Amino acid sequence: MKKFSVIIIVIACAFLTSCGIQKEGLVIMTDHSYKATLFATNKIGFGSPDGLLWHKGKLYFADEGGVALESWTRNEGLKKLVDGGFGCESPEDLVIDDHDNIFFTDDDAGGLWEFAADGKPRLIAGKDKGLISTEGIALSPDGSLLVGDGEQHKVFRVTRDGQVSDFLGKDYGITKPESMVFDDHGNLYIADNEDNVLYLLDASRKLHRIIDRNDAFSPETIYFAKGSLYITDSHNHKLFVYTPGEELKTIAAFGGQLKNVQGVTVDDQGNIFLSVQSDLKHKIGNVIEISKEETQVARK
């Protein structure tokens, strides 16, 4: 019996340790009109990006794992714009205005940060002005910036000269404004991945719960493009698309080392890019491109 048990334990240990399969990653396309490709890995030089954004042919990363703000193009490769030496600790999300000024949040260092078009970085407003743990960021039509704070459960308005005021107070009931984006009509979408709700703040400042399916939906990052809202879900490992007036639709589900989908952005051709934090601690990240099958055919 003793020998038998030892053999069983050895076999069980061998079985468990041989499960290198965990390093695998899968992408399941529930919308078969799309295809998936691995667009970038750590080999291009980033750590583990959270937010990402296409802007004028460049891909920008709020690199949480690499503690940096970076830009990438096919010709120039990866460029570090701001790094930890400047004081940021965990770049979270970013927006870029028409003049190519980049604004980003930081959920560890807090504050609202800018990398101006002239190449100068600065802290617009920090913890001393009440921005303790900044998450989602949106560029308001009036030019100011809306910044979500996960610890204070508020959305702040921050002017370019660093004036901070409450935009949505605690009374609105948003627990963690993880991501925010305006649509074409000036409505503000707010993703709360703590209460697992997608809100819409209309022009009359009335807050609507657009999607509230606690069991299978937790919006991480939202991006509005061509009339549709693209939504990543790092809890349920999915990419959704929501078009007003239609049902929420799953485009893809992710598993293994590709399951932790974070940021989402769409380029001019309609290709979707997702940042995946495979292992934030060890700075392992990937970027997946989800594109229509027809796009490839058209390119050929």
Place this chain on the structure above:
Amino acid sequence: MLLINSVAGRSWLFDSTVAFFLDNDLAKAGVIGGCFLAAWYGGKSAASTTTRRKILITTLLAAVCVITTTKVLSKTIFLPRPEIQSQKIYRLEGDQLVEMKRMPVRVMLDETSQKDYRALLSGEIETNDLGSFPSDHAGFFIAISLGIWLASRRLGLLALGWSVFVIMAAKMISGQHTPLDVAAGATVAIAELAVVQYVVRRKLGGWLDKLSGLTIRYSAMSSAIVFLIAFEVSSTMIHIRAFLGLLVAMRRHVLLGMGS
């Protein structure tokens, strides 16, 4: 691989019967719970009852270990259910995503299966469906049934037969698990049951003697507890899992002040 699934999708009556045994806790696992209770009370003498109870208590301990192991493995080894693998899937190979060959799966004709399949086509995928290897149902029920078999050969054979030919077969016919998932779950069950039975008997023999003695001394209380355990066994511990979920939610909403 999915030969057993080839019988699905041909007869509404057959598929509905299979679905009934999949979805109905009483039909699915009531027999196992009944066998457990019968083995618990069925000793012909006080000594044989004590021996049986020692085996069954250890079996419950092993079953908890088995379900923990299968859950951890299924979250670690990313292998979707066969019905999911019938969809368009890309697998990471080196620095490339390579499209996998789709698994041909026949969908059962009963109402629930058809509804679930329509939901799958519209993109509804449960997170639980993404980790089907190994089968936790196979692990859990094989562990319990083998434990019953160790306590009582006849009851154990009935429980094992029900586990294999009703519960596991239904899982494979419906395309929820491949035979490989089931075999892996059963392997975990056999291995861990053997190890736990050996370790508990050798290292915790005194504790086991005391506990089995208490079940005889306080028979009313122990009957109530065994009823609750058999009830949970019959429902694959769904209520305990819901209770644990409530505790987690309470911790988040009350202790951490994240009430919505």
